Amino acid sequence: MAVLFRFISLILIVVALMLLGADIVSSLEKNEITVRTIEQVWALLGKGGLAVFKAWVQVALPGPLRNWVYSVLNMWAFGVSGVLGVILAFLFGRRHVVD
Secondary structure, eight states: OHHHHHHHHHHHHHHHHHHHHHHHHHHHHHTSOOOOBHHHHHHHHOHHHHHHHHHHHHHHSOHHHHHHHHHHHTSBHHHHHHHHHHHHHHHTSOOOOOO
């Protein structure tokens, strides 16, 4: 099980580096700082899923949780995936056996 979570953490860290690289390239092209949010990345992958998710959030969740979900969607994509990847890597990293 630990191997699976270490692999997931590796994937999340790689995705974070890819998103950070894409933001750097976009920033260099536009001569202004560009940082994509989770919502923008999701919209790039497919707008239908994001619209359905937002409609579900409006109906299914109460006010405070709805605002929390929208706050998460507006976080930097590379930051969220990178932080989750690093946390998983620390939690499920290799264990040293003490004799």
